[in-house]
Amino acid sequence: DTVLCFPRGPFLVAMGRSWHPEEFNCAYCKTSLADVCFVEEQNNVYCERCYEQFFAPVCAKCNTKIMGEVMHALRQTWHTTCFVCAACKKPFGNSLFHMEDGEPYCEKDYVNLFSTKCHGCDFPVEAGDKFIEALGHTWHDTCFICAVCHVNLEGQPFYSKKDKPLCKKHAHAINV
Numbered sequence: 001d002t003v004l005c006f007p008r009g010p011f012l013v014a015m016g017r018s019w020h021p022e023e024f025n026c027a028y029c030k031t032s033l034a035d036v037c038f039v040e041e042q043n044n045v046y047c048e049r050c051y052e053q054f055f056a057p058v059c060a061k062c063n064t065k066i067m068g069e070v071m072h073a074l075r076q077t078w079h080t081t082c083f084v085c086a087a088c089k090k091p092f093g094n095s096l097f098h099m100e101d102g103e104p105y106c107e108k109d110y111v112n113l114f115s116t117k118c119h120g121c122d123f124p125v126e127a128g129d130k131f132i133e134a135l136g137h138t139w140h141d142t143c144f145i146c147a148v149c150h151v152n153l154e155g156q157p158f159y160s161k162k163d164k165p166l167c168k169k170h171a172h173a174i175n176v
Contacts, residue, residue, distance in 0.1 A: 015040055026050050085109055118143050135160050146170055
């Protein structure tokens with residue numbers, strides 16, 4: 001028969017159960033956990049020392065045990081302060097990151113270092129964007145315009161002066 005205990009006096013609550021303080025001990029070393037920090041792991045409670053020794057994951061960067069918040073990324077575990085952008089070295093936290101040559105980069109550095117930029121507006125030409133290769137540069141289709149009258153030159157004959165596209169009308173009439 002299972003004996004039911006109804007705690008009277010001081011008691012602790014952990015893992016959805018009530019405990020007498022004298023019974024709330026580390027599952028491995030039996031140290032009392034009544035007045036210290038403890039960790040729940042595999043349906044047991046452990047003192048921090050035993051948790052670190054037997055369960056704490058190892059950081060992929062610094063190779064030390066992780067006792068606080070854990071970052072799971074790239075099939076590895078990291079201290080939140082160790083999982084950083086390869087360029088600026090700032091921690092990602094919960095931010096988006098991009099991979100390039102096996103290294104993680106924050107959005108800003110990835111765009112600055114690896115994206116193709118439109119020669120007209122200097123914003124990235126992203127996947128799915130319509131673009132034009134002309135005058136040795138990449139342009140959004142909407143940015144490839146005459147430098148004088150701003151008419152769109154996509155699919156039209158164009159000229160160039162000083163690396164600037166010009167429509168036929170303005171190619172000879174104006175100094176750019």
